[in-house]
Amino acid sequence: MEINSYQINRDNEAAFEQLFKKHFRGMHSYAFTLVKDDMAAEEIVQNIFYKLWEKEEQIEIRESVSGYLYRSVYNDCLNYLKHLKVRDAYQSYAMEQDRSVNNTSSRLELGELEKHLEKALNELPEKCRTIFQMSRFEELRYQEIADRLGLPVKTIENQMGKALRLLRIKLADFLPTSILLILLTC
C-alpha cells in the first residue's frame, strides 16, 4: 500500500513506522556508501525521518515517497561531506601525519581501481547514482526499482547503461587491459 504523502508525520504514527521500517535499511546503506561512516549514515537517515515527522504543513511530494527519501539521502550526504571539507582545512596538519602509504607494486593496480571507483561512483548524477545503488547494493530488479521510484523501466535501463558507461570512461586508466588478467581474478 503506497502511503498518501500528505499523511506522513507524527499524526499518523502507524503509517510512519511502516514507511520508516520499509526504507531505513536501503537508505542507510546508500548513506554509508556515500559518507563511509556508520554513525554519520544513521544520523543522516534519522534526521531525514525526523524532519518528516515534525512537518506541520502538508508536504508537496511530486514524486514517489521513495524517490523523495533517496534524494534526501543523496543531498544530505553530499552536504555532510562538503561540511567535513571545511572543517578539515583546520586540521590539515594532523591529517598529513595520519596518512599511511602502502604501495606494493603487485597490488597497486587493483587498489587504485577501488579508490577511483569510489570517487567516480560518487560523482555520478543524482538519479543515476541512486539507481545504481538500488541495483548493486540493494540488489533490486529493474522492475522493483522502477516501482519504488515511480519511473518507467526504460528509464532504469538507460540510467544503468549510463552509469556503467560513465564509470568506464572515468576509470579508463585503471582498468586492466589484459583480458587474461581479468579471467584469472574472477
Add this chain to the structure above:
Amino acid sequence: MRESDKIDDLLVKVMLGEATEMESKLVADWLEQDDANRRYYVQFQTIWQESRRLMHQRKIDEDQAWERFKRSVETPKVITHPASLFRSWIRIAAAVLVVLGVALAYWLNRPTATEVLTLASLDQPLTDTLSDGSIVHLNKHSHLTYTAEFRGKPRREVELKGEAFFEVAKNPEKPFVIQVSHGTITVLGTSFNVKNTEKTTEVIVETGLVEVENTVQKMKVGPDEVAIIPSDMAPLIKKKKDDILYNYYFTGTLVCRDTPLNDIVRKFSEVYNRTIILTNEAIGAKKMNTAFDLSDPLEGHLRLISQTLEIDFYTRNDTLYLK
C-alpha cells in the same frame, strides 16, 4: 539515443540477467564481431565486480533503528544534525552520560513548550543539539539557557554565560538570538564562536553572517571577522580573525599558524589545567606553526616547542617553565 549508448544498456541488462532472449542474442553477436567489443564488456564486468567491495557489510536492524528514532523524537535533546559529527565526540563520553541522565529526567517530566532548560558544563567541554537542529559546543564552565521547544515562537532565543561555538540550523523565518552580557547576537544560519565574560563578549564568525547589537549600535559580522561588545554603552569593535585558537575545545586539536607562544601557553594551561610560566617576555613573542593533538600529554608539546624555538624547558614543583 546514440547507437553506442544503446549497446551499453543491453550489456548491463545481460550482465544483470535482465535481458530478453532477443537482446541476449544481439549482445552475443556484437561480442563476436570484434576483440575490442569483448574487452569493452570485460571492463563493464570488472567495474561491476569491484563495486561489490564498496558495499556496506554490517547488517542494520530496522526495528532497533525505529526504537532509537522513537526515543529521539520523544526527548527534545537527542536530535542530531548531520554536519555535527566529529571524531572527537567519543572524547566527551562523560558529557554524554550527563546528557543521557538529563534526557531521562526530561522523559519523566515531559517538558512543555515554555519550559526553560539549562545546558551547563564543568571541567569538560559539552556538545548538545537544540530542538531546531542547531548544535552548541560549550567550553568548560559555561552555561546556556533556552526553551524546550522553539515551535510557535517568532524567534529562537538562548542566553549564554561563558564560551560556546554555535552551528545554527538555517531558518530564515526564525532568527536565532543569543543574549550575552551586554548585547545580543542574531543569526540566520551559520557557525561562529562566542566568548562571553561579565565585562565583554567576543564573537568570531566561521561561516555565514551574524548581526551583533548593543544599546549603541548594530553591526554585521562575516566569515573570518571578529566582533567585540566591550560593554553596554561603548561602540562595537570589528577586526579580522587572526587565529584559529577558538575551536580547539571541540575539535581536540590546537592549530597554530604563526601563533605567538604567549597565546599557545595560555590555551595549554586552560586545557590541561596546569601552570606554565615563560620566564621572559621575549620568548612569548616567538611563533609556532604546527598542530597539537590535545589528547597527548602536555610535556610532549612543550618539549617540541623547546626544541623548535631553541629554548629551555624544565619542571619544578609541578609548574612548567620555558626560558
